[in-house]
Amino acid sequence: MMDRQEIDRIALRLVSLVPPGLAQAQQDLRTNFHDVLMQGLRRLELVTREEFEVQSQLLARTRAKVDELERRVAELEADAARGL
Template identity: 55%
Template sequence: MDMNSFFTDLQGKINQAIESSPAKDIEKNVKAMMTQGFSKLDLVTREEFDIQAQVLAKTRAKLDALEKRIAELEAGIDAKP
């Protein structure tokens, strides 16, 4: 028996033991509790966050351009006699 098949067999036996043990039920219950807890929170996905970050960056750029334009217009008004 080579080492590769030994470890494969060992892994299979460990997985089988975990599947038939209370640890699997505990894992399932913990996942269910966490899913239920997260569903109560007001969370967003990473994709939604990235999209909103892009929208914010575009809005910031537009705001900066408008502030600059207003400053130029005010300077023009102040310069007129």
């Protein structure tokens, strides 16, 4: 997900597009833009880079365990087929 500073930066860019005659409304618009951006991003159900990295590492460890278990099962099956 985007961090708070990035959202603030986008909100400021949107506010800068407001005509100068509406300068008094700029703070309200900035707040509203910020809130709308945050709500939109929350609905996308994005994960942070850190969450993604943790899940990637967990998946890699799980994959390694599955590979090892598959290897062991194959060895046991081979032993059983030989009658050991």
